[in-house]
Amino acid sequence: MTVLHQIDPVALSLGPLKVHWYGLMYLLGFVAAWLLGRSRVRAGRLPGVDEHGFSDLMFYAMLGVVLGGRIGYVLFYAFSEFLADPLMLVRVWEGGMSFHGGLLGVLAAVWWWSRRHRLHFMDTAEFIAPLVPPGLGFGRIGNYIGGELWGKPTGGDWGVVFPRALPPEYAGLDPATLRAQFEAGALDAFARHPSQLYQATLEGLVLFAVLWWFSRRPRPRHAVGGLFALLYGCFRFAVEFVREPDAQIGYLAFDWLTMGQVLSLPLIALGLAWLWLSRRAPTLQPQPPAPSADAAAPSRKPAP
Numbered sequence: 001m002t003v004l005h006q007i008d009p010v011a012l013s014l015g016p017l018k019v020h021w022y023g024l025m026y027l028l029g030f031v032a033a034w035l036l037g038r039s040r041v042r043a044g045r046l047p048g049v050d051e052h053g054f055s056d057l058m059f060y061a062m063l064g065v066v067l068g069g070r071i072g073y074v075l076f077y078a079f080s081e082f083l084a085d086p087l088m089l090v091r092v093w094e095g096g097m098s099f100h101g102g103l104l105g106v107l108a109a110v111w112w113w114s115r116r117h118r119l120h121f122m123d124t125a126e127f128i129a130p131l132v133p134p135g136l137g138f139g140r141i142g143n144y145i146g147g148e149l150w151g152k153p154t155g156g157d158w159g160v161v162f163p164r165a166l167p168p169e170y171a172g173l174d175p176a177t178l179r180a181q182f183e184a185g186a187l188d189a190f191a192r193h194p195s196q197l198y199q200a201t202l203e204g205l206v207l208f209a210v211l212w213w214f215s216r217r218p219r220p221r222h223a224v225g226g227l228f229a230l231l232y233g234c235f236r237f238a239v240e241f242v243r244e245p246d247a248q249i250g251y252l253a254f255d256w257l258t259m260g261q262v263l264s265l266p267l268i269a270l271g272l273a274w275l276w277l278s279r280r281a282p283t284l285q286p287q288p289p290a291p292s293a294d295a296a297a298p299s300r301k302p303a304p
Contacts, residue, residue, distance in 0.1 A: 002191045004161045004182040006175055009146045025142030029135025030062060036131050036212075044286035045215070046119070046127040051289075053117065060113050061128065064105030065135075066092075072101010076259060077246055099136065099236075100263045106132075123284055126224040130211040136232075137204015144196035151193025151242045159191030165244075166190055195243040202235040218285055223278035230271025233264040240264075 012019040040046070041054045049057075073096040074082045074089050082088055107125065114124040143149045150162045163170070163178060166187070170178065181187055210231060215224050237260075245251055245258045252262060 001158050002161060002182075002188050003159075004179060004187065005144075005147050005163065006179070007145050007147065021145040022139075022142035025138040025145075026135070029138040030058075032134035032138070033061075033131040034058060036134070037128075040127060040130070042288065044288035046124065047284065047287035048119070049117070049289065057110075057113050057124070057128075060109035061106050064107070064109035065102045066105075068105015068108065069097035069099070069102035072098035072104060076101065076263065077249060081248070097139075099139075100267075120221070122221050122225060126215070126219075126221070129224050129228040130208065130215050132228070133204050133208035133211065137200045137208070140196045140200035140204060144194060144200070149196055150244055151195030151198075152244050153189075154191050154193055156191075157188060160194045161187045161190050162192060165192060192244070193242040195239055198239050198242070199235070202239065203232060207231055207235065218283050220278040220283045221281035222274040223281075226271045226274030226276075226278060228271070229267045229274065233267035233271060236264045237261050237268070 007021075009020050009022065010018045011021045011024055037054055037058065038051060041049060041051055046054070070089065070092055076098055078088070078096060106128065110124045110128060111121050114121045147162050147164050150160070150165050153159070161182060167190075170181070170187075173181070178187075207228070211224065211228055214227060240258045240260045241256065243258070243260070249259050251257055252259060
């Protein structure tokens with residue numbers, strides 16, 4: 001089955017202000033992380049930290065995602081463009097975010113926050129790990145809605161036709177004409193893998209289900225972080241085989257190795273190393289936060 005992608009990337013227009021679906025997907029990712037994180041705090045998954053401390057952690061983590069994601073994209077995927085036009089770094093509305101850069105930004109934020117609160121870096125990082133996949137899943141859905149980061153041609157009678165990926169002769173066609181061409185079968189040869197949805201399923205749904213289940217019981221230090229790094233690295237490496245490489249970079253080697261795969265290899269190695277270290281690491285036991293003084297005080301009925 002072949003599908004024509006004709007989704008408006010703008011979710012809401014308020015005069016000159018346009019709210020894009022991609023931005024809403026980021027917001028959904030942060031909301032999901034907030035709700036899931038509060039549940040883990042109440043279960044004592046980060047001993048000594050209450051909801052106020054978690055709010056502080058989330059603030060730094062969100063900064064890390066945005067700043068690290070943008071800086072990582074520029075360094076990994078658009079460095080030559082940055083050298084020619086340094087101001088493109090701040091033009092985030094033009095698009096361009098990197099997961100690997102965002103991950104480095106979050107890890108930096110976690111290190112800073114953990115140091116301030118005198119907690120072990122890995123304990124905080126592994127508390128955060130199960131909260132990340134929903135944001136990854138929503139982000140990839142945002143990529144699909146925006147019709148970007150598409151996959152390679154399927155070479156069969158199925159896939160998604162992305163208008164922005166069509167040859168130049170189709171560039172000026174209006175949506176109605178493009179739909180007519182599609183229904184006539186003229187665009188079937190340009191059907192591509194919806195690699196964004198593959199990633200949303202693997203990096204979002206599957207990774208979340210595995211990490212949430214695995215982290216429900218106390219695990220040795222490094223185990224949850226190792227599983228996150230290993231699974232994400234493997235999922236991303238695999239999907240890159242059917243994802244179109246970035247046009248400004250192309251393949252780095254062998255006519256198949258992409259930048260995404262190169263950046264995923266250290267994650268796979270780190271995941272294996274952490275899982276090995278977890279064999280002799282201590283296990284953090286849940287300690288629900290103590291109730292506040294107001295909550296702990298006994299209620300008093302007014303005198304009759």
